[in-house]
Amino acid sequence: FTKMSNTTWSSVCDLHDHILSTISRLGFKNMTPVQVATIPVFMKNKDVCVEAVTGSGKTLAFVIPMLEMLMQCVGTLKKHQVGAVIVSPTRELASQIHEVIEEFLDDQHCPFTSTLLIGGTGDIENDTNDFVENGSNIIVGTPGRISFALEKCLMLRSGVRSLEVLILDEADRLLDLGFHRTLTTILGYLPKQRRTGLFSATQTTEVVQLMKAGMRNPVKISVKEKKQDLEFASLDQSGVTKTPSSLQNRYTTCRACEKFNSLMNFVTKKKDEKILLFFSTCACVEYFGRAIKDLLSNDFNILLLHGKIKKKRLEIFSKFRKLDRGILVCTDVMARGVDIPDVDWVLQFDPPSNASAFVHRCGRTARVGRQGNALIFLLESETSYVDFIEINQKAPMLEYQMDESSTIQWSSKLQELSIKDRAAMERGLRAFVSFIQSYAKHECNLIFRIKDLSFGELATSFGLLRIPKMPEIKLKAVTDFVAPVVDIDAIKYKDKAREKQRKLALKKKATEGEKPKFVSEKKKAWSGLKEKKELRRVKKEKRRMKKEKMTFDDDELEELRKDAQLVKKLKRKEITKAEYNESMDAAEGSLNKVL
Ligand SMILES: *[C@@H]1O[C@H](CO)[C@@H](O)[C@H](O)[C@H]1NC(C)=O
Ligand SMILES: *[C@@H]1O[C@H](CO)[C@@H](O)[C@H](O)[C@H]1NC(C)=O
Ligand SMILES: *[C@@H]1O[C@H](CO)[C@@H](O)[C@H](O)[C@H]1NC(C)=O
Numbered sequence: 149f150t151k152m153s154n155t156t157w158s159s160v161c162d163l164h165d166h167i168l169s170t171i172s173r174l175g176f177k178n179m180t181p182v183q184v185a186t187i188p189v190f191m192k193n194k195d196v197c198v199e200a201v202t203g204s205g206k207t208l209a210f211v212i213p214m215l216e217m218l219m220q221c222v223g224t225l226k227k228h229q230v231g232a233v234i235v236s237p238t239r240e241l242a243s244q245i246h247e248v249i250e251e252f253l254d255d256q257h258c259p260f261t262s263t264l265l266i267g268g269t270g271d272i273e274n275d276t277n278d279f280v281e282n283g284s285n286i287i288v289g290t291p292g293r294i295s296f297a298l299e300k301c302l303m304l305r306s307g308v309r310s311l312e313v314l315i316l317d318e319a320d321r322l323l324d325l326g327f328h329r330t331l332t333t334i335l336g337y338l339p340k341q342r343r344t345g346l347f348s349a350t351q352t353t354e355v356v357q358l359m360k361a362g363m364r365n366p367v368k369i370s371v372k373e374k375k376q377d378l379e380f381a382s383l384d385q386s387g388v389t390k391t392p393s394s395l396q397n398r399y400t401t402c403r404a405c406e407k408f409n410s411l412m413n414f415v416t417k418k419k420d421e422k423i424l425l426f427f428s429t430c431a432c433v434e435y436f437g438r439a440i441k442d443l444l445s446n447d448f449n450i451l452l453l454h455g456k457i458k459k460k461r462l463e464i465f466s467k468f469r470k471l472d473r474g475i476l477v478c479t480d481v482m483a484r485g486v487d488i489p490d491v492d493w494v495l496q497f498d499p500p501s502n503a504s505a506f507v508h509r510c511g512r513t514a515r516v517g518r519q520g521n522a523l524i525f526l527l528e529s530e531t532s533y534v535d536f537i538e539i540n541q542k543a544p545m546l547e548y549q550m551d552e553s554s555t556i557q558w559s560s561k562l563q564e565l566s567i568k569d570r571a572a573m574e575r576g577l578r579a580f581v582s583f584i585q586s587y588a589k590h591e592c593n594l595i596f597r598i599k600d601l602s603f604g605e606l607a608t609s610f611g612l613l614r615i616p617k618m619p620e621i622k623l624k625a626v627t628d629f630v631a632p633v634v635d636i637d638a639i640k641y642k643d644k645a646r647e648k649q650r651k652l653a654l655k656k657k658a659t660e661g662e663k664p665k666f667v668s669e670k671k672k673a674w675s676g677l678k679e680k681k682e683l684r685r686v687k688k689e690k691r692r693m694k695k696e697k698m699t700f701d702d703d704e705l706e707e708l709r710k711d712a713q714l715v716k717k718l719k720r721k722e723i724t725k726a727e728y729n730e731s732m733d734a735a736e737g738s739l740n741k742v743l
Pocket of ligand 3: 271273
């Protein structure tokens with residue numbers, strides 16, 4: 149196989165005119181390497197096992213052969229016969245794939261129906277009722293929902309006997325999330341006579357096992373993006389460059405106190421661009437995202453997305469996809485697999501939680517054939533991360549020259565927002581605490597060392613009015629923070645009802661004999677008694693945090709794991725359906741509470 153850069157669709161595979169015209173309507177001019185390598189093979193009725201990174205165009209690499217295969221059954225595939233099942237690890241990915249498929253369907257040439265089975269949208273009963281009433285030829289969904297629907301719905305079980313194509317997307321991630329047994333269950337319901345396509349960013353032993361269990365003599369395809377060449381080879385190779393080649397990876401460094409200023413000075417010069425802005429925790433997205441919205445909403449379209457936003461997530465996500473320019477402020481939830489067209493910049497305000505997340509995040513930009521840019525904001529103490537990424541992920545990085553002409557003190561504007569609304573102030577404190585906690589448990593703690601952090605400068609950048617008490621900080625005398633002169637207890641909530649409640653609580657406290665504290669106590673040394681009390685409090689807090697450890701990041705993964713566990717338990721009859729119902733509701737409820 150040789151290098152192919154400008155391969156047009158019609159030159160490589162024999163596709164239906166309807167498919168070709170839809171591809172052209174969607175604006176995909178040339179095929180990407182993974183499409184060139186996969187589509188002809190898959191269409192020749194061979195199983196394929198494809199190693200390809202996010203952003204390589206793999207969705208079309210399976211959607212098109214799948215549709216071509218189904219189009220050979222036009223007229224024979226009945227309403228309740230399922231011709232294709234696509235299993236994807238996350239709701240976003242699944243709904244995006246579903247969206248792409250819908251673009252191709254029409255009554256005349258491609259008269260199929262497709263259904264999306266994902267969590268977070270109505271309950272499982274709806275899924276099965278919908279199938280019974282409306283049928284479906286193509287099912288796209290997350291493993292838990294698909295296996296559950298199969299289990300519950302006899303009609304779906306007999307429907308999948310007509311299955312032609314099974315796609316396992318992001319197989320490595322499906323397995324990472326603990327869906328192994330769920331996948332086995334799904335495979336158990338499907339006929340052996342079928343075509344299977346397995347797509348994965350990495351080739352783990354689990355993926356190989358799945359491949360052995362679910363496929364017949366698959367053709368292995370591995371696409372090296374960097375050299376733009378293709379290989380049919382052993383998948384077990386090293387030295388594959390994982391970032392798409394047209395990506396410019398950059399970094400910039402500054403002092404901790406200047407970090408937010410640096411970000412804002414950069415962003416305000418990019419009014420016409422589409423930007424993904426990553427923070428390490430949900431609390432940081434809530435704080436900085438809302439603040440940026442308050443500060444820039446005249447000039448920018450700003451959207452927020454993180455693991456604790458459940459219901460509206462898809463809506464926010466598709467809204468951003470449709471924007472020409474704007475900023476999506478988000479956490480890791482978005483870090484992998486989701487295809488957002490035309491992102492110009494991926495900004496990482498915080499160090500990514502791990503190096504492979506970094507590369508996946510960068511996979512957000514540099515869609516095939518266009519120039520993408522990624523920029524990470526590092527502190528001076530963190531610059532060895534540049535070398536680490538270069539060596540560890542084989543991704544070269546260049547320094548970005550910031551235009552430092554602007555002198556706007558954005559962090560002071562953050563303080564002003566906090567003074568105007570107690571809720572903003574509290575969000576700031578929560579964000580700061582969550583940031584330090586996530587920093588403290590960073591996987592790469594040789595580079596990101598909590599003892600190198602200047603808490604005072606950091607608090608300045610966060611625009612805090614005071615530094616919160618937390619065990620990590622107590623150890624270090626903070627000298628580099630100048631607290632603004634404000635009476636913190638006098639700061640009101642903008643929300644009238646909330647403020648009223650606060651006033652009431654204060655009054656109650658006063659009448660109970662305990663005067664509300666108007667003086668900050670942080671500078672006073674703790675007496676022995678107080679210290680003991682505080683120690684107990686910290687211990688309690690630590691236990692609580694341990695319990696809630698996962699809520700600050702990786703929320704979604706944790707949620708998916710829980711979903712999977714619940715389904716498993718239900719299957720083993722360890723819980724009843726009612727209990728299952730309840731747990732799913734409880735999960736939503738507790739998240740609402742955090743919000
Ligand atoms: C069947 O499809 C129609 C039209 O899309 C929809 O309104 C209806 O709710 C579906 N039936 C069920 C039981 O979901
Ligand atoms: C690193 O991140 C990836 C996802 O981006 C995850 O699958 C993997 O488990 C993480 N590694 C560690 C050690 O947390
Ligand atoms: C599960 O919840 C749905 C509504 O949320 C309800 O209609 C259904 O009856 C419940 N199933 C059981 C077994 O409780």
